[in-house]
Amino acid sequence: MSWKALICPAVLVLSACSDSTDPDPTPRRPLKAVLFPYIPDSAGDSFASLEQRLEADFEQAHPDIDLDVVFDLNQDVYDLDDGGKLNRLLGAQAEAAQVVEVDTLVLGSLAAKGWIQPVTLEPGVMHPAAEEAVRIDGANYGVPTYLCTYVVYSRTSAVRSATDSTSLVRILREAAPGKRPLATNFDSSWTLPSTYLDAWLDTHPGDALASAISLPLDPPTVSALSEVVDSCSLEAGVNPCLDGSYADNTVAEEAFAKEQANGFMGYTERLFYILQAQPTMPLPEVVSVPLGAGSAPAVFVDALVVNANCTGTCAEDARAFTSFMQTPETRSLIAFSKDAPQGTRPRYLLQANRAFYQQEPARSDPMYQQYADILSGARPYPNQRFPENRKALRAALLEALGD
Numbered sequence: 001m002s003w004k005a006l007i008c009p010a011v012l013v014l015s016a017c018s019d020s021t022d023p024d025p026t027p028r029r030p031l032k033a034v035l036f037p038y039i040p041d042s043a044g045d046s047f048a049s050l051e052q053r054l055e056a057d058f059e060q061a062h063p064d065i066d067l068d069v070v071f072d073l074n075q076d077v078y079d080l081d082d083g084g085k086l087n088r089l090l091g092a093q094a095e096a097a098q099v100v101e102v103d104t105l106v107l108g109s110l111a112a113k114g115w116i117q118p119v120t121l122e123p124g125v126m127h128p129a130a131e132e133a134v135r136i137d138g139a140n141y142g143v144p145t146y147l148c149t150y151v152v153y154s155r156t157s158a159v160r161s162a163t164d165s166t167s168l169v170r171i172l173r174e175a176a177p178g179k180r181p182l183a184t185n186f187d188s189s190w191t192l193p194s195t196y197l198d199a200w201l202d203t204h205p206g207d208a209l210a211s212a213i214s215l216p217l218d219p220p221t222v223s224a225l226s227e228v229v230d231s232c233s234l235e236a237g238v239n240p241c242l243d244g245s246y247a248d249n250t251v252a253e254e255a256f257a258k259e260q261a262n263g264f265m266g267y268t269e270r271l272f273y274i275l276q277a278q279p280t281m282p283l284p285e286v287v288s289v290p291l292g293a294g295s296a297p298a299v300f301v302d303a304l305v306v307n308a309n310c311t312g313t314c315a316e317d318a319r320a321f322t323s324f325m326q327t328p329e330t331r332s333l334i335a336f337s338k339d340a341p342q343g344t345r346p347r348y349l350l351q352a353n354r355a356f357y358q359q360e361p362a363r364s365d366p367m368y369q370q371y372a373d374i375l376s377g378a379r380p381y382p383n384q385r386f387p388e389n390r391k392a393l394r395a396a397l398l399e400a401l402g403d
Contacts, residue, residue, distance in 0.1 A: 028066040031317045033099040034089055036146070036302050037071045040272040040347045042337035047071035050339040057333070058324050065317050070097070077102050078190075080109050080387055090115040090307050098310045098318050101145060104133040104301045105194075108384030111141050116305040117315075119143055119322065126326075130352040133301035133380035142303030143322040144352035145331070147375060149299045150198050152182070152289040153256065153271065154263040155282075164202070164290050165224040169231045175262040181231040183252040183261035187244045193393035194300070194381065195291060199225040201379060202292030209298065210382040213389045215396055222400045224292040228265075229401055242401070253277060265289050268371055271348045283367060288374045297378040301352065328356045335368075336361055350375065 043049040051069040058067050077100065079085035086102070088095045090110065102110065110116045121131065121140040130144035152159060152168065156175040162168040172181035186192045200212035200221045212218070232241035246252040250273040256264035257278035264274065268286070275281065288297040304325060306318045324330060331351040337344040350371055351357070362368040 026064070028064055029313065029317055030066045030068065031099070031314075031321060032068045032070065032097040033304075033321055034070045034072070034075055034077070034097040034101065036077065036101040036103075037073045037075060039071075039146075039334075039349060040269055040337075042272070042344050042347055043340035050334070053333065053339040054330070057330070058321060061324070062317075062320055065320070067321065078106060078387075080106055080113075082113075086110065087113075087115065090305070090309075092309045096307060096309070098307050098314055099304050099321055100307070101302055101304050102142070104142060104144075104303050104383045105190075105381055105386045107134065107141055107303070107305070108136055108382075109387055110305060111136050115308055116141055117308045117310070119306055120319070125354065126352045127299075127354055127375060127378070129299050129375075129378045129380040130301045130303075133299075133383055134303050136383060142305045143326055144301050144303045145325060146302040147299045147350040147352050147378070148267050148269075148302065149297050149350065149374065149378060150195065150265060150289045150291070151268055151286050151374065152263050152265045153274065153284040153286050155259075155284055156262070157285055159263070159285050159287055162287060162290050163295055164293050165199070165227045168290050169227050172231060172263045176259075179259070180234055180255070180261040182228065182241070182263045182265055183246060183255040184232065184241050184265035185246040185252055186229060186241050187247040189391050189394045192397050193386070193390045196221065196225060196393060196397055197381060197386075198289075198298045199228075199291035201296045201298045202290055202294045204292075205294060205296035209379055210385070213382060213385050213393070215389075215392060217393075217396050217400055221292055222397070226401055228289075228291055242398075250277065257281060268350055268367075269348045271367065272345060275345055286367065286370050286374070297374055298381055299350075299375065299378045300381050303352075326353055328353055328359050331356045332359070332362065 041047055051071060054069045055067045076085045089097050089100050118139040118141055121143060126144045127147060130147060134140050134142035134144055158171045162171050169181060186195060197209060197212050200218055201209050203221045203224060233239040240246050252264060253270050253273040254277040255261045257274045288295055304322045310318050331353050335349050335351055336346045348367060356362055357372040
């Protein structure tokens with residue numbers, strides 16, 4: 001929270017407030033934005049530098065707005081309970097924010113509860129999957145910021161020829177026989193079901209992904225996915241990818257970085273932690289992880305949503321902020337850790353804005369150009385029904401995968 005917020009706290013109905021000692025008689029309108037906290041903290045300062053940089057850049061263009069940017073891992077932006085965290089952030093009390101960055105997996109639930117409002121989205125600016133992810137019944141309910149997809153990092157260029165789960169596991173086993181082929185974390189009621197959906201799309205690339213949410217499980221998908229899951233195990237009955245051994249911190253990333261595993265599966269931004277564990281290692285190979293009988297990337301989409309109570313001038317200010325946040329310049333600031341000291345490694349976050357990849361420094365970055373290729377033809381995860389069905393999916397998957 002900025003010092004300004006301590007003087008003039010963000011409230012939902014924007015009102016004039018000022019310090020009586022301030023020589024500037026013009027009151028500034030407070031605007032609070034709670035942004036997705038699950039990104040690398042490049043500067044190692046709990047995002048203080050990034051908060052300050054975003055506030056300063058925005059306020060330079062909008063001096064009449066007092067922006068308060070919040071990154072807080074204690075803010076559970078997946079909590080959909082009435083009276084829960086998202087309800088309070090998108091409510092009308094002092095804790096509320098005008099703009100919140102969320103995973104579009106929960107977008108349909110937020111819209112159905114009436115907590116967010118439709119927004120204007122300029123067509124063609126964002127990746128097509130991102131545009132689809134924020135659309136519900138013909139209306140846009142979010143401004144896309146990040147994309148996120150499961151990839152596999154490997155030291156062997158042979159991984160580029162992996163076309164399905166069988167070939168992926170074979171390549172990873174042959175890369176360094178005797179070592180764990182793959183390190184990753186499946187131990188989550190969000191991760192395992194979403195991995196299954198990705199595998200389902202790999203197996204049924206032409207079908208609607210939303211149908212994969214319903215039970216029963218698809219046998220061909222489970223069969224293919226089980227090969228990848230089983231590749232984490234070096235001894236019968238022990239699978240660190242499923243039993244919670246890799247669930248905390250960056251254990252799986254470190255295992256790959258220290259060559260204890262031949263591959264790592266996760267989101268692109270986990271490369272930040274891999275290189276943090278082993279700064280001198282060469283950049284790895286990366287491909288969309290084939291989890292099924294083929295390879296067709298599914299992408300999560302994060303987006304900025306606007307509190308339904310934010311109307312009039314508040315809505316105009318929120319729109320100014322979401323426009324600022326979607327520009328290639330702002331996306332580059334975040335992606336390349338420009339809030340941190342010079343020389344800090346990128347965050348390796350996928351960006352929804354298509355122009356980002358065509359401009360420097362992304363245009364010359366070897367990893368971001370590979371990421372751009374991976375995103376070609378990607379389909380978004382459904383923005384409805386996943387939160388309500390994830391636990392049942394996980395239970396069925398654990399039984400089917402033999403854990």
